[in-house]
Amino acid sequence: MKMQHRELGTSGLRVSALGLGCMGMSEFYGSRDDAESQRTIRRALELGINFLDTADMYGPFENERLVGKAIRDVRDQVILATKFGNVRDEEGHFLGVNGRPEYVFKSCEDSLRRLGTDHIDLYYQHRVDTQTPIEETIGAMARLVEQGKVRYLGMSEAAPSTLRRAAGTHVITALQTEYSLWTRDPEAEILDAVRELHIGFVAYSPLGRGFLTGKIENPDDLPSDDWRRRMPRFREGNFEKNVAMARAIRKLAAEKRVAPAQLALAWVLAQGDDIVPIPGTKHSAYIEEDVGALEVELSPEDLQRLDEACPRGATAGDRYPDMSTVNR
Numbered sequence: 001m002k003m004q005h006r007e008l009g010t011s012g013l014r015v016s017a018l019g020l021g022c023m024g025m026s027e028f029y030g031s032r033d034d035a036e037s038q039r040t041i042r043r044a045l046e047l048g049i050n051f052l053d054t055a056d057m058y059g060p061f062e063n064e065r066l067v068g069k070a071i072r073d074v075r076d077q078v079i080l081a082t083k084f085g086n087v088r089d090e091e092g093h094f095l096g097v098n099g100r101p102e103y104v105f106k107s108c109e110d111s112l113r114r115l116g117t118d119h120i121d122l123y124y125q126h127r128v129d130t131q132t133p134i135e136e137t138i139g140a141m142a143r144l145v146e147q148g149k150v151r152y153l154g155m156s157e158a159a160p161s162t163l164r165r166a167a168g169t170h171v172i173t174a175l176q177t178e179y180s181l182w183t184r185d186p187e188a189e190i191l192d193a194v195r196e197l198h199i200g201f202v203a204y205s206p207l208g209r210g211f212l213t214g215k216i217e218n219p220d221d222l223p224s225d226d227w228r229r230r231m232p233r234f235r236e237g238n239f240e241k242n243v244a245m246a247r248a249i250r251k252l253a254a255e256k257r258v259a260p261a262q263l264a265l266a267w268v269l270a271q272g273d274d275i276v277p278i279p280g281t282k283h284s285a286y287i288e289e290d291v292g293a294l295e296v297e298l299s300p301e302d303l304q305r306l307d308e309a310c311p312r313g314a315t316a317g318d319r320y321p322d323m324s325t326v327n328r
Contacts, residue, residue: 001048001291001294001295002048003016003017003018003047003048003049003050003291003294004016004017004294005017006200006273006274006275006276007200007274008122008152008173008174008199008200008202008274008276009172009173009174009194009197009198009199009200009274010198011152011171011173011174011200013079013121013122013151013152013173013174013200015050015051015079015276016048016049016050016051016079016276017269017276017294018049018051018265018269018276018277018278018279018290018291018293018294019049019051019052019053019081019202019276019277019278019279020040020041020044020049020051020052020053020278020279020280020281020287021053021204021205021278021279021280021281022037022041022052022053022054022058022063022066022067022280023053023054023055023058023063023280024280024281024282025037025040025063025066025280025282026058026059026062026063026066027058027059027060027062027063027092027227028058028226028227028228029209029210029223029226029227029228029280029282030222030223030225030226031223031225032282033282034066036282036283036284037066037070037282038066038069038070039284040281040282040283040284040286040287041067041070041071042070043284043287043288044287045071045074045077045078047287047288047291048291049287049291050077050078050079051078051079051081051276051278052067052071052078052079052080052081053081053082053176053202053204053278054067054080054081054082054083054115055082055083055084055086055124055126056082056083056084056086056107056110056111056114057083057086057087057088057126060088060089060090060092061090061110061114064082064111064114064115065114065115067080067115068114068115068116068117069116072116075117078121079121079122080115080117080120080121080122081120081121081122081123081124081154081202082111082115082120082122082123082124083123083124083125083126083156083176084103084104084107084108084111084123084124084125084126085097085098085099085107085124085125085126085127085128085129086126086127087103097126097127097128097129097130097325098129098132099125099128099129099131099132099134099136099137100129100132100136100137101136101137101139101140104137104140104141104144105140105143105144108120108123108144108149108150112149118148118149119148119149119150119151120149120150120151121150121151121152122151122152122153122154122173122174123141123144123150123152123153123154124153124154124155124156124174124176125137125138125141125154125155125156125158126156126157127156127157127325127326127328128155128157128158128159128162128325128328130328134162134165134166134169135165135166135168135169138153138166138169138170138172139169139170141153141170142169142170145170152171152173152174153170153171153172153173154172154173154174154175154176154202155172155174155175155176156175156176156177156204157176157177157178157325157326157327157328158175158327158328159190159327159328160189160190160192160193162328163175163193163194163197163199164193164197167197167199172197172199173199173200174199174200174201174202175190175194175199175200175201175202176202176203176204176278177190177201177202177203177204177327178203178204178205178319179201179203179204179205179206179268179271179275179277180203180205180206180207180208180212180264180268181208181212181245181249181264181267181268181306181309181310182208182211182212182233182242182245182310182314182315183205183208183315183319184310184311184312184313185312185319185327186201187312188312190327191271191272194274195272195274200274200275200276201272201274201275201276202275202276202277202278203268203275203276203277203278204278204280205280206264206265206268206277206278206279207261207264207265207279208246208264209228209231210228211233211234211242211243211246212245212246212249212260212261212264213246213259213260213261213264214246214247214249214250214253214259214260214261216243216246217243218239218243219234219235219236219239222234230321231317231319231320231321232317232318232319232320232321233315233316233317233318233319234317235317237316238316238317241316242315242316242317245309245310245314245315246260248309248310249263249264249306249309249310252302252305252306252309256296256302258292258293258296259289259292261279261286261289261290261293262289262290262292262293262296263293263296263298263306264293265277265279265290265293265296266293266294266296266297266298267298267303267306269293269294270298270303
């Protein structure tokens with residue numbers, strides 16, 4: 001299969017139609033296996049995926065080191081994205097959100113060092129700092145572009161009004177926000193806003209944090225230290241309601257003779273050529289399965305059935321225990 005590519009907005013930055021989210025390789029989703037994670041990254045590159053997503057807070061800090069090590073000898077083949085703004089200390093404690101210019105500069109230098117590179121292809125503000133004018137944060141990021149340390153700028157979980165102010169300061173290449181069959185919130189306003197502003201849309205957690213793969217039937221299927229156990233959608237009461245949607249996806253996938261994950265990713269890909277999903281995995285076998293989504297064709301009837309099975313707003317529970325930092 002020849003990998004497809006998509007342009008993020010009108011920036012000229014073309015990436016593989018499917019990216020790889022690396023967060024879970026270092027934290028949040030149970031135990032880690034750095035050797036297998038590096039194999040997964042290399043297998044993704046072999047399959048034509050060139051868009052890798054990390055952040056300084058994953059690990060914390062360890063995920064950037066892992067990704068940097070995995071791509072050291074193939075750096076020129078990779079579109080490397082990382083993020084700043086969610087502040088954590090070495091012990092992993094969350095210290096808040098910071099978008100002050102001096103922090104932007106420091107974070108970039110630290111990420112470059114951990115990644116072992118002299119530039120970041122796409123640098124995101126991970127969360128909006130409401131105590132710092134967005135023009136100041138984006139202005140500092142623009143300085144990094146001028147210095148050649150960053151090629152393109154992005155934002156994550158920013159509200160349409162914030163995006164418009166940011167885009168008035170510097171070209172914003174991509175907005176990264178959660179989007180899947182069980183998180184259809186961006187359809188309300190955000191997708192219209194990014195298209196109006198010619199900003200690409202990067203969909204993180206396009207498999208509903210693994211829920212839509214059909215492999216999670218009850219909370220006990222998750223490791224005891226898995227961060228998802230603390231998320232409202234995985235808690236008792238909500239879980240039972242949400243699993244019905246996963247089963248509906250699994251049923252249609254069986255009819256089409258594809259994996260549930262492939263069907264769920266194909267749906268995201270079908271929502272627009274300006275959308276690039278970045279499913280996360282730490283297993284090479286799963287990245288091979290995910291790439292198969294690019295060959296899944298969905299008919300108007302398929303799309304209608306999925307829409308009816310997973311309508312907007314039907315998922316029980318919030319995306320995060322604390323929603324105060326998203327869509328700001």
